[in-house]
Amino acid sequence: MVVKINENYLLLQNSYLFAEIAKRVEKFQEENPNKDIIKMGIGDVTKPLSPTVIKAFKDAVDEMGDPNHFMGYGPEQGYAFLQEAIIKHDFNPLGIDLDIDEVFVSDGAKCDTGNIQEIFSNDCVVAITDPVYPVYVDTNVMAGRTGPINESGEDEGRYDGLVYLPCTEENDFVPELPKEDVDLIYLCFPNNPTGTTLNKDQLSKFVKYAQDNQAIILFDAAYEKFITEDDVPHSIYEIEGAKEVAIEFRSFSKTAGFTGTRCAYTVVPKELKAYDSEGNKQSINKLWNRRQTTKFNGVSYPVQRAAEATFSESGKKETEENIAYYMKNAEVIKNSLEKIGLKVYGGINSPYIWIKTPNNMDSWDFFDLLLNEANVVGTPGAGFGPSGEGYLRLTAFNTLENTKEAMKRLSKLSF
Numbered sequence: 001m002v003v004k005i006n007e008n009y010l011l012l013q014n015s016y017l018f019a020e021i022a023k024r025v026e027k028f029q030e031e032n033p034n035k036d037i038i039k040m041g042i043g044d045v046t047k048p049l050s051p052t053v054i055k056a057f058k059d060a061v062d063e064m065g066d067p068n069h070f071m072g073y074g075p076e077q078g079y080a081f082l083q084e085a086i087i088k089h090d091f092n093p094l095g096i097d098l099d100i101d102e103v104f105v106s107d108g109a110k111c112d113t114g115n116i117q118e119i120f121s122n123d124c125v126v127a128i129t130d131p132v133y134p135v136y137v138d139t140n141v142m143a144g145r146t147g148p149i150n151e152s153g154e155d156e157g158r159y160d161g162l163v164y165l166p167c168t169e170e171n172d173f174v175p176e177l178p179k180e181d182v183d184l185i186y187l188c189f190p191n192n193p194t195g196t197t198l199n200k201d202q203l204s205k206f207v208k209y210a211q212d213n214q215a216i217i218l219f220d221a222a223y224e225k226f227i228t229e230d231d232v233p234h235s236i237y238e239i240e241g242a243k244e245v246a247i248e249f250r251s252f253s254k255t256a257g258f259t260g261t262r263c264a265y266t267v268v269p270k271e272l273k274a275y276d277s278e279g280n281k282q283s284i285n286k287l288w289n290r291r292q293t294t295k296f297n298g299v300s301y302p303v304q305r306a307a308e309a310t311f312s313e314s315g316k317k318e319t320e321e322n323i324a325y326y327m328k329n330a331e332v333i334k335n336s337l338e339k340i341g342l343k344v345y346g347g348i349n350s351p352y353i354w355i356k357t358p359n360n361m362d363s364w365d366f367f368d369l370l371l372n373e374a375n376v377v378g379t380p381g382a383g384f385g386p387s388g389e390g391y392l393r394l395t396a397f398n399t400l401e402n403t404k405e406a407m408k409r410l411s412k413l414s415f
């Protein structure tokens, strides 16, 4: 007898996109130790946790060392103080009511958007926008919901069995509704990687599709705090009836600097139902609760107190200042690149800027050019899916100084 592996893993691309980029950048740095590389690739924040957050974090650590306040295992779904704060500050102002047991605190939207698929049948047909955050695709590949990736032909770069909804400049980055029947639709708006958004009308069409076709939308709203325009929904539950068809993912990572601290949450409304093989309606909330209580032991108490502090008056103010700082970077990037004649998208309601490569250059060639000639790291659009070919993503998460320096270097390149 030999031990057999989950062969679905063999269908995956060699390495996870951001791991591949890190490898290439490391190699470049080794070969060019004196070059000062500016990283605008992975969307990792540069601003430290804010003073209010740090105070709450430290106070909670002190409590953990106090025999009268020490906390052991917490609730797998998160402490009520954080769930309540989330509902009060992130949803009630939008006119959305949620029960506390509809909010599941976790250690990241990456984990939640990756794990959610396991409570659905392996027969489910999955639709993704293209380009897309690779976690949605890879986790469905691992689960066996796809065939192999096409290496050539008109479906090159697409996995068999997945439904792709292209988002390119041709359709203003607004995905069309699926033409075929699909069960699960991953949507991320403001979008990673394109930085573009859907307005209420456009999102309503997806909610209606889901209602009409008994589909479920997995709505990643990790970047909602970066929205600056009025008609852009912050939550899918702003659309009537969405609680019956959508799960929403949110994160403290990009908004409050928790990429290294880890805290996020997922909303699973109790109205949301799917079917077993006998046609009985089952509660998705119950299944996710069962999954989390089995496989997850909660986010640490100090981290949850730190996350709660982002909702205090001073915490909110500091968080807003940090977001404004990144959005200023986004503006600098957008304006500088437009000045040198590049076509850029996003950056208005999102910290991502999606650049059309000049002269139809291929994404990875443009990535190499920026790395070699300007020592600036971006993320090649093709890494996010076949419709990302011909684009490159820059993030606004570096410092203002580095962002300006990167733009200075790019403006010296000739394309």
Ligand code: MLT
Binding pocket: 041, 042, 043, 044, 110, 133, 192
């Ligand atoms: C990105 O750069 O797309 C994100 O930082 C990745 C992530 O949030 O996991």
